[in-house]
Amino acid sequence: MSKEKSKTRYGLHTSVAGGLGEMLKRAQDMGEDAAQIFVKSNRQWNMTELDEKEAEEFWREKKRQDLWVCAHAGYLINVAGEAGIRTKSIRSLADEIRRAEDLGLEAIVVHCGSRGETDPTEARRRAVAGFNEAIEASGTRRIRIALENSAGQGSSLARDMGExxxxxxxxxxxxxxxxxxxxxxxxxxxxxRTLEGRTRLRGEMEKKIGLENLLVIHANDSKTDCGSGVDRHEHLGHGKIGGPALQAFLRDPAWRGIPRIGELPPGEREDRENLTFLRRCLPST
Ligand SMILES: [Zn+2]
Ligand SMILES: [Zn+2]
Incomplete structure (x- = not known):
């Protein structure tokens, strides 16, 4: 494996307030070599036109900075949902996939959706068909679609590894x-927090997901208890998982080369502390 390939990158979900150029400056100031962005307002359906000049500059500057960037799709998207929301979701996801590819991003992270009252098998069928429709409609050829595991809040899919x-x-x-x-x-x-739990997660990742499919880790601590099914992120080392456990997990050589991104409440001091934490969690080479 080349040195470049084995480099383990880390960064934060980074704001695009003020434009993509400002985002790149933030990433550079913070010393990130990986980052995640929203390619549109994450709580609205509509997307504004892409400024081609801005996109070109972003592409060029990102390369110069050697910054790995993925997108996170909007939170409203639910391709497993009922007819109306599902149709809207597929259209919106297609737009976001296209935008992410146009910006030269590595991947777009998407939630698997919520089944509501729908039978789980039917919900999974809808979700898979919906993702494929969105990829098709986007007209893209390259960008990868990274489905994210869920805490299982409400009726969200992908709490279970097999699912x-x-x-x-x-x-x-x-x-x-x-x-x-x-x-x-x-x-x-x-x-x-336990070696057994960390080993079980790694084992299930190997068996049910395939490590070749793992493209990015969201490194977050949790405000809620193990098994709570409730999704609340906490600053690294300040939550119920805690510093030593997160560090032990992230240092596992199995995750070497996989970018890790913190998705935490922003703040200058907190961002720096979270990045310092992530730097200490790099697997030793
Ligand atoms: Zn997410
Ligand atoms: Zn996440």
Whole structure:
């Protein structure tokens, strides 16, 4: 493996307030070599036009900075939902996938959706068909779609590893990927505080997801207890998982080369502390 390939990157979900140029400056100031962004307002359906000049500059500058960037799709998207919301979701996701590819991003992270009252098998079928429709409608050829595991809040899909793996397996081979969120896994019942829990999560990732599909880790601590099924992120080392456990998990050589992104409440001091934490969690080479 080349040195570049084995480099383990880390960063934060980074604001695009003020434009993509400002986002790149923030990432550079903070010393990030990986970051996640929203390509549109995450709580609205509509997307504004992409300024081509801004996109070109972003592409060029990102490369110069050697910054790995993925997108996170809007929170309203639910491809497993009922007819109306599902149709809207597919259209909106297609737009976001296209935008992420136009910006030269590595992947777009998407939630698997919520089944509501729908039978789980039917919800999974809808979700897989919906993701494929969105990829098709986006007209893109390259960008990977990273489905994220859930805490299982409400009736969200992909709390269960087998279910998550089935959804990922339903995407086209070249486009499929996984995003593992540590806070979600903990809330879903993986006790990362114990060696047994960490080993079980790694084992299930290998068996049900495939490490070749793991593209990014969301490194978050959790405000809620193990198994709570409630998704509340906490600053690294300040939550129920805690510093030593998160560090032990992230240092596992199995995750070497996988970018890790913190999704935490922003703040200058907190951002720096979270990045320092992530730097200390890099697997030794
Ligand atoms: Zn997410
Ligand atoms: Zn996440």
């Amino acid at each position: 998550w793996g089935e959804l990922i397996g339903g995407l086209p081979k070249k486009r499929r990927a996984a995003c593992l969120d540590t806070a979600h896994a903990f809330a879903a019942g993986f006790d990362l």
